[in-house]
Amino acid sequence: MSALPLALAAGAVIGLALGALGGGGSVLAVPALIYLLGFTPVAATTASLVIVIVTSVTAMSAHARDGHVRWGTGLLFAAVGIGPAMLGSALADRIPEGVLTAAFAVVAGAAAVGMVRSRPVAEGAVPVRPARAAGAGAGLGAVTGVLGVGGGFLAVPALVGVLGMRMRDAVGTSLLVITVNSLAALTMRAGTVEGLDWAIVGPFVGAAILGAWDGKRLAAKVSGRTLQRIFALVLMAVAAFMLIEAVL
Template structure:
């Protein structure tokens, strides 16, 4: 199967994850780029940021139109994460590939388990605690920069568990966080971006954008509890696969 066909198939899956779940794009894109398309870990994390930035921005527009984006909280998360994201991006090239893969897997597994234990927030969510929200945003930014992930797969659990946001609002708001954090992380990777194989990355991005747009309509028909469980299950499966690969 050609690289372009694989990129189109993988991009569609990543787009569906972002559009329906508000995250999981990079945590799926990075393994796909490494294991299906032969990218190096550093190249895959950079390409993942490009793919997720463009796809998230598109999906954000659709969720905002339906009123599922909490702009103030999302911008607080994003602002707190910009500095750590840029610092993490600068340090990423110095991290050994096996360590990068193993860390990626452990972070994904922790987020999945947290989501499985947390019930979706009720309509009357607790008020946002600014310090906790900012702290969570800074942590997300650091993970975004080092591991090359948009942060949505961690932002959603944080917005549900720390902020007390309902799942649908957490999905939409996480896309704002992903977009801002990914742009900040990419700012430190200009040299790596220039070296990407755009004949593969371009089709990947196109398929992801289309998948995200269609998935938004699908997500509207699924309950928040179901979305949360699907999100956690996908993360846990990917984390197990990558951790095994890092240890072997």
């Protein structure tokens, strides 16, 4: 199969994940760009940031119109996580690739288990405490900085489990966190953007945007508990794949 159909298919799946689940884009985009489209790891990471930023903004606007973006909490998460993420990125350079991959798998698996075991949050959502949100955001920034991912697949469990946010609010708010974190990361990689294969990245982004709209509609039709289970299955699959890669 040629690169263009693969880019369109992968973009649609990643957009669907971001629109419906509020995360998983960077986790899915990087492997797709490397293993399906032949990108180098550096180019794949940069392209993934571009794809995730555009798609997340598109999906977030739809969720915001329905009132499912908690702006204050999301901005606090993103703001307090920037410093720890930068420190984590510096530490990651000194950690062997296999160890990082295994750590990624463990964290993703733990987040999946947490989503399965968490109890549904009532419609009268738990009030957000700024100190608690700041602590969770800083921890999220540190972990995502070390693992080199946007953080959506960790943000949703944190927003639900730590702050007691409803699943649909967590999905919308995580898109805000992803956007800010990815913009900060892309700024640090600005010099690598020009070398991207835009004949592949462009269609990938377009398919992801369309997928995000479909994902948002899916989120409106499916219960929060079902979305939690779907998200957990995605995380478990990613964790298993990454763990196998680390071991073999």
